[in-house]
Amino acid sequence: MPIEELTYDDVTVKLIKLERATFKEAEEFKRKLIHDIENGKLKIVVDLSSCLFMDSTFLSALVTTLKRISTAGGDLKLVAVQTETLALLELTGTYKIFEIYKTREAAVHSFKEIVIEGVKE
Secondary structure (H helix, E strand, C coil): CCEEEEEECCEEEEEECCCEECHHHHHHHHHHHHHHHHCCCCEEEEECCCCCEECHHHHHHHHHHHHHHHHCCCEEEEECCCHHHHHHHHHHCHHHCCEEECCHHHHHHHCCCCEECCEEC
């Protein structure tokens, strides 16, 4: 499966290099992310800038992984969600459960924010 992995300090970025993310890739993608979580990678950004379409099975893999990483005390964030994928997230209501960023840098930086008395710096 064409996924490039980048690391910024303790943040892992999964760059999805697919125009169409479908059921064919979903299970392998989910296995890789769960393996990462089990090995202590608890700050994950999924970069969808190359992904023009995502089906519900691939979305389900993201949701399952988000639940798993949240339980482990981490977080999974999305970046550069394309129009059709955003439509799927809105249709299913899942846009509410993901933090979505326009740029990879913003998503990575979001893990570095310090919260003091409820105020993000």
